Amino acid sequence: MTDSFRLERDGHVATLTLSRPEKRNAMDAAFWEDFPDAVDALSEEGSCRALVIASEGPHFSSGIDLGMFQNVQDDELGAAKGMDSYRFIKRMQRTFTSLEQARMPVIAAVQGGCIGAGVDLVTACCIRFCTEDTYFSVYEAVMGLTADVGTFPRILNLLPEGIVRELSYTGRKMMADEALRLGFVNRVLPDHDAVNQAAQELAAEIATRAPMAVHGTKEIITYSRDHTTDEALDRIALWNGSNLQPSELMAAMVAKQTGQPGQFANLPPRRKVDGRD
Amino acid sequence: MTDSFRLERDGHVATLTLSRPEKRNAMDAAFWEDFPDAVDALSEEGSCRALVIASEGPHFSSGIDLGMFQNVQDDELGAAKGMDSYRFIKRMQRTFTSLEQARMPVIAAVQGGCIGAGVDLVTACCIRFCTEDTYFSVYEAVMGLTADVGTFPRILNLLPEGIVRELSYTGRKMMADEALRLGFVNRVLPDHDAVNQAAQELAAEIATRAPMAVHGTKEIITYSRDHTTDEALDRIALWNGSNLQPSELMAAMVAKQTGQPGQFANLPPRRKVDGRD
Amino acid sequence: MTDSFRLERDGHVATLTLSRPEKRNAMDAAFWEDFPDAVDALSEEGSCRALVIASEGPHFSSGIDLGMFQNVQDDELGAAKGMDSYRFIKRMQRTFTSLEQARMPVIAAVQGGCIGAGVDLVTACCIRFCTEDTYFSVYEAVMGLTADVGTFPRILNLLPEGIVRELSYTGRKMMADEALRLGFVNRVLPDHDAVNQAAQELAAEIATRAPMAVHGTKEIITYSRDHTTDEALDRIALWNGSNLQPSELMAAMVAKQTGQPGQFANLPPRRKVDGRD
Amino acid sequence: MTDSFRLERDGHVATLTLSRPEKRNAMDAAFWEDFPDAVDALSEEGSCRALVIASEGPHFSSGIDLGMFQNVQDDELGAAKGMDSYRFIKRMQRTFTSLEQARMPVIAAVQGGCIGAGVDLVTACCIRFCTEDTYFSVYEAVMGLTADVGTFPRILNLLPEGIVRELSYTGRKMMADEALRLGFVNRVLPDHDAVNQAAQELAAEIATRAPMAVHGTKEIITYSRDHTTDEALDRIALWNGSNLQPSELMAAMVAKQTGQPGQFANLPPRRKVDGRD
Amino acid sequence: MTDSFRLERDGHVATLTLSRPEKRNAMDAAFWEDFPDAVDALSEEGSCRALVIASEGPHFSSGIDLGMFQNVQDDELGAAKGMDSYRFIKRMQRTFTSLEQARMPVIAAVQGGCIGAGVDLVTACCIRFCTEDTYFSVYEAVMGLTADVGTFPRILNLLPEGIVRELSYTGRKMMADEALRLGFVNRVLPDHDAVNQAAQELAAEIATRAPMAVHGTKEIITYSRDHTTDEALDRIALWNGSNLQPSELMAAMVAKQTGQPGQFANLPPRRKVDGRD
């Protein structure tokens, strides 16, 4: 089992923490396989209502592990096996797409440097909190690369296009205050402890909300982003025609009136057609 | 006839004012049918060149009327009639889509709380002015609901996606200053009178512009939002190939040179094929 | 040959300067044909790695030359030749689309007024720098026109939709500070000299990056803007499966370690099928 | 009230019959307004499960009434009011789009000539039966027109593109046997009586099927035609997640086992939000 | 392990045979999970160049197993768990989508009845051969269902839309000769042995072709079906820019000149990022 991250559960909240601070949380080969498996398992199981992505040490992540990259270069790219590279990159994209497809909201708690694939990771999260000393760097072009595991399709919904282009051509650091001003991050906290605590509190708050309503909200925002207004309106109507849960409405109303956390059923876990696990 | 809003005309400017301040302008059943009919009539008639949406009392709107919602829950949803709910929600979506499809620009003048369906309404407007005490709350998830009458497809063009997600999962209030900073509202005014006056002045200014040019501009922005760059470029060329009016150009030039309001023909009113009204 | 702009080359950086300050750099008939030809030639030749668009005099551009417009009005539009107008507008759109399709990044250095077609031009650039006295005005509706050479499809990715609508219905000036706050411009510089220098420095920096990586980055951002997340992810994987250049990676690594500019091959020039120039 | 068609009901089957044989069922101005109103009413009411479109006399329809067309030419087109024409044509398109959007299947029973707008009409139907003496003619180009009320978007799903182009450029008659060979019509019957009877029998058979299942089938086929495979798969799953009716399944099973017509509930009628009719 | 089908390999050709003739090859719960796993494994492994889907007994398949369906009805649908049903149906869709996504061509060999989910299965195959006694029945509407595991999105590319609608509303049997006339099946063979032999021969022939070229062809046809002409042209160019294999061209040329089977490398097998199997 990988030591590149660890999983913690606290009731309906889960936390995945990058745990190689001595490597500035560089993402090694095992990370790319194990991380999405962990996210998928949390999503499919049904009781996780909010996920925090955090990391140890002074920097969130320096991106892809250079050692791993060396291999790719020598072997696949050097031999010009376009098809193999294509499929390999798609496999790597799965790592962060898992965050977007997970049924529960995902909150990134960022400190220090968030570089290269680190940006790919946080753009696939729903919400970004960061420390005052955070900087984001779309560093791939400086390396002679075109970023390919998720930054570009997603970041255009998080920053104005002209800012995206400047950051991406140059690798320049976007500091926390600029990120806040433009809405790329939701909040800036003083330090690492504060950002972790704020992320946990937000996750805990979301975990008190009706899970079907929150899941539907996440899903519809993702769908709306990629479809026309008319198509999104139609899908929302069909979704709610199918999924509006009177029992959730009731529980939410009780929760609001009593000030107690709502008593909600979990999301239905994944079922195989033949009933096997 | 409904008492949930009233219509006023002043030359080429129309104002629809939500008029149930004692209910914080909650939208009752009659509102959902009568409001879009009023908007459509203004659009089709041809002489209205700008529309202001305002409201009475300290709050713009608390959203959907809870009484009406109770009925939906008991009857349609309790009986799990998915199809009926789907069609019912689509009927409700029509209420705010009418604002987007109207040929004239629509300006929202917002004060105090703008909650739930109130946000759906103002995101379907072209321009938002608000008071310093305004707050916006995408409140549906707190109620155990996924918002479905228009917020999500439209708000993603008005705010960065990460902000949208946070607001939508939590129902947190976005205050006027944050809304201004991120470009969600166009201007913040000191109080209710000031915001109403500013909205009227802007409407009056727009009403002095060439109506075909303004209508084309509204239409093309809406089209561009939902299509690729290439498709939008092509449509603009075809639209102007069809609709450029030398008489409007002349009138606009005269208006500019003389400093007098332009003398423009109205938009062509709706014609039925058989000439009946 | 036109005198409406001039071309300068400095190593891998090219600069196109609007050069009719006595006409506030209004775009005359020859400009619309010669400008895109110049941009295309730079793009196809292969050694240009960054392009700056600058202008002489106190204003960036007052937009389309009114004399040219007069002719269009009398002849084509007056005779209601919709088809001819459609094709003519598409021909004019080509002028700015050339900037978007060029393989190298394009930086606009703006001062004073940037009006009408001037806005169409700068929205087709990757990055916008401006002076403190700059203002942008989507002026077409004031002229009785619907803007049609590129502003609307592109500006919606640069500014929130509500701001776009207000600017476009009214022609109101957006000043440099508002443009910076909302991310429409990347930097505001004190004066004309400073903005030109900053643009040249950024161009020079980009010109030190791996050309294939930068070209791929420009291309993928443009593609992502107009496609769904899934489609963009797939295209990036296929693009890199085809175009990742180990030699570029190596050269970039050497450049980084030595602090010297990278030694990169130029982009492949355009080849005709039959080998003719 | 119009005399251009008449409506008959027989249980769950409705028939709309074009009834101006002395004018070869040319479509006059009143037809374009009254016909879609009649179709919409049948669709919204909920008990109609199949609709037949038939006609009196030796020819199905000669298309648009020339008298009506004369007016359009003189008034709207002569004055080059592009916007008015655009909206007028869209109003006319509604006439046949109503057939496609109706919740029940629509069967066309065709005899003799089916020309111009007659082809627009039958391409918006689900199923086409015709007599041996039927011919179809996309006649607009012969008239100096580009067909605009629905033929082109729909006929490309009914005939190979090369056949569509030949028919559309030339107006050549496609006879019944060619139409059958290429799958444009479902069956060819000997004469007018036979085609009407066959259409009624098919309508009666469809009316014995579960209405929700048939409506869902019609809707999904229409959706699939205009969306990618992935999008259509997703929508079908969501639709059935919402709309699968165990009571329909049971009733269908009983019907199959007993050989008796199924006892199915009607589709839910249209509800206004405020409960008014 | 399931007994609902069996796998045989013969060099580069694989055959999956439905093997419950006593149940008319009804698809039981285990089938829906095991079948796509088997197809995926063949696709990912890299040496399989053509796949035949065959079946035992007089009928190809009666579709979904009714016993399995009974459970779905009582449990999920009766409790109106829309979300669970939605996810369950998507899980079932995976079964046939695996055929479309497999890298090698898939040939269906059909005899006797091919009903309900049997049609879903064969429409996801590339090529259909059948016996003279074959009939296809889109039977879901007769059962009170809207078909949801893949027929509608795919069959519209295999049959004219009007034929699809008739078959789908009525469940009428389409016999082999009609299927051949309209191009739904590629060949009609006299009997079960003949159709199996013909399918094997075609598979063997395809297995002699260059695997990358055939895989690219399958992929591009699928892509073209779901995208515009311009997008498909661009993707083909990018695909071939990446994947054209000079060694395959050479081997194909040698094969053609010598009349011997080409000596081609297998497709690259799936690689995990961390090198694990």
Added chain:
Amino acid sequence: MTDSFRLERDGHVATLTLSRPEKRNAMDAAFWEDFPDAVDALSEEGSCRALVIASEGPHFSSGIDLGMFQNVQDDELGAAKGMDSYRFIKRMQRTFTSLEQARMPVIAAVQGGCIGAGVDLVTACCIRFCTEDTYFSVYEAVMGLTADVGTFPRILNLLPEGIVRELSYTGRKMMADEALRLGFVNRVLPDHDAVNQAAQELAAEIATRAPMAVHGTKEIITYSRDHTTDEALDRIALWNGSNLQPSELMAAMVAKQTGQPGQFANLPPRRKVDGRD
């Protein structure tokens, strides 16, 4: 100037004839550049109303010239210059896309073998006539190639998908009778002279139709093929709002009443913005 084809004009009809029968009309390097230039010139000039593509000798075309292909293999592909290949293939695609984008209809007159790029060519034509001895072969996979200059995006609208897949995986010859049965060709003529004469007669007939109406028809069919029904309906309305020509209607009516060819104005020729040729 190339000798690979020649151009002939007869009034409003033009004919491009492949003229290297000794090479079975293989397409050499010069062909790929000169042919689209010739088509574009005919389209832009405005008086050509129908174009016939014919060829000399017993075979229509054996496709791409093998000599030319040899060079591509050694140079571009061997060096794995993905980007260069991508751009080169796009340049070659232009050759046949010119036929689709030309304003006048294009008719292919085919005899004998039509192989590889020959199929790419004829699928980009509007209408296909062929001789009894014609066969079509999508031959690329046999060569170890994925066809990339236009066949796949276009042929899916001309043949059922299953037929396309079989032809493309195997290279099997589709004979004239199968092509006619499935609607791939419009007519089969006895021999080379007959097919040329029939093509000329059809071209002459189309040349008597109103040019704007025919151009609009070609354009709308192409647009409809690549867009949803709703989008195509909207574009047709806007197109006709712009382009309906009362003078064409009148001339068409006179032509019909008198039996004389209509007296129509030519299409507007291409205009540069600055009036230069």
